[in-house]
Amino acid sequence: xxxxxxxxxxxxxxxxxxxxxxxxxxxxxxxxxxxxxxxxxxxxxxxxxxxxxxxxxxxxxxxxxxxxxxxxxxxxxxxxxxxxxxxxxxxxxxxxxxxxxxxxxxxxxxxxxxxxxxxxxxxxxxxxxxxxxxxxxxxxxxxxxxxxxxxxxxxxxxxxxxxxxxxxxxxxxxxxxxxxxxxxxxxxxxxxxxxxxxxxxxxxxxxxxxxxxxxxxxxxxxxxxxxxxxxxxxxxxxxxxxxxxxxxxxxxxxxxxxxxxxxxxxxxxxxxxxxxxxxxxxxxxxxxxxxxxxxxxxx
Numbered sequence: 398x399x400x401x402x403x404x405x406x407x408x409x410x411x412x413x414x415x416x417x418x419x420x421x422x423x424x425x426x427x428x429x430x431x432x433x434x435x436x437x438x439x440x441x442x443x444x445x446x447x448x449x450x451x452x453x454x455x456x457x458x459x460x461x462x463x464x465x466x467x468x469x470x471x472x473x474x475x476x477x478x479x480x481x482x483x484x485x486x487x488x489x490x491x492x493x494x495x496x497x498x499x500x501x502x503x504x505x506x507x508x509x510x511x512x513x514x515x516x517x518x519x520x521x522x523x524x525x526x527x528x529x530x531x532x533x534x535x536x537x538x539x540x541x542x543x544x545x546x547x548x549x550x551x552x553x554x555x556x557x558x559x560x561x562x563x564x565x566x567x568x569x570x571x572x573x574x575x576x577x578x579x580x581x582x583x584x585x586x587x588x589x590x591x592x593x594x595x596x597x598x599x600x601x602x603x604x605x606x607x608x609x610x611x612x613x614x615x616x617x618x619x620x621x622x623x624x625x626x627x628x629x630x631x632x633x634x635x636x637x638x639x640x641x642x643x644x645x646x647x648x649x650x651x652x653x654x655x656x657x658x659x660x661x662x663x664x665x666x667x668x669x670x671x672x673x674x675x676x677x678x679x680x681x682x683x684x685x686x687x688x689x690x691x692x693x694x695x696x
Contacts, residue, residue, distance in 0.1 A: 412428070412438045412440075413439055414440035415441040418519070424519075425442050426515070426517075427440065427504055427515050430516055431458065431516075432513070433511045433512065436511055437508050438466075438506040439505055440503065441503045442502045443475070443501045444519055445499055446499070449524055451522045452499075453493070453521075453522050453529065454492060454519045455531065456515060457517060457518060458513070459484070459486075459488065460514065461504075462510055463485050465485075465507045465510070466512070467504075467505055468483070468515060469502070469505070470484070471501040471502075472495055472496050472500065472649075473497060479501070481650075491533070496574070525575055526544050526567075527545075527547075527576060527577050535554050535556075536551055536553055536582070536584045537553070537554065543567055544567060544575075545568070546566070549564075550565075551564075551582050554584070556587055557585060558586075559582050560591060561581070561593055562578075565577045565579050579618065580668050583614055583670075589613055590613035592615060593616050594617045595619075599687070600688075601684075601685070601688065602684065602685040603682075603685075612672075612673050614670065614672045616668065616670045616671075617690075618667070622693035623667050625663070625669045625688055626661060626663050627686050627687075629658050629685070629686045630686065631683075631684060632659060632682075632685075633656050633681040633683065634653075634654050634675070635654075638675065639673075641674075642672040642673075643669065643671055644672075645664045645669040646662050646669070653684075
């Protein structure tokens with residue numbers, strides 16, 4: 398059945414909801430959860446913590462109509478300059494920690510089909526806490542303390558390979574913020590492409606380049622304080638069917654698609670993660686990129 402929009406007379410209806418939330422912890426649910434949020438939703442929640450503290454959000458359920466309805470996250474008040482990432486689909490997102498004492502969520506839906514919605518728990522983090530980093534799908538975590546100096550370790554269930562750093566330590570960043578020294582690793586099926594890259598420079602390309610329709614995830618790791626440069630030399634993807642998602646830069650999440658070679662990307666952390674997704678049958682080339690690590694004290 399073809400997907401359609403309602404008549405223009407209905408488009409004037411906007412369902413508003415949300416509000417300002419304060420307190421050490423609480424729960425946010427989309428309106429109508431779990432029976433479905435309304436069409437035309439425009440709901441904004443602003444969570445405000447004590448000055449100097451941060452906000453940690455753990456999603457407990459997530460079902461938002463893919464490509465039509467979105468949950469946008471903002472590191473601060475809901476303004477374009479504070480935009481962090483946009484969530485859609487039916488996969489529970491990983492936990493999120495704000496960089497400041499204000500964090501916002503905005504749910505927007507169109508005027509057709511809706512899904513169950515989302516439920517998330519939030520808590521206020523003291524300056525000495527890194528927050529619960531969560532457990533990746535098919536992963537196992539050892540460790541339940543998340544304060545400065547605490548360590549946690551990850552491994553994967555049988556049939557999956559751990560990409561990333563298995564041991565994470567809660568440290569204080571150069572900006573005086575409590576952070577995990579490496580990103581949460583992922584568990585990749587043994588028969589998929591990707592891997593963990595630790596050298597000072599190297600090459601990343603989609604599997605079986607230049608003729609591939611296989612997804613993959615690559616994690617580039619450097620020492621704490623170092624940064625990573627990523628320069629694309631080839632880029633050909635079926636627009637809207639294939640895309641490359643990149644995490645770890647100043648813009649928390651970048652989505653790339655199409656046939657234009659993207660501008661170079663510089664990390665603002667000691668890691669970058671590339672997640673290649675393809676649903677195309679056209680077997681475009683994919684991508685090829687070179688990375689280089691810049692040491693903290695290099696000239």
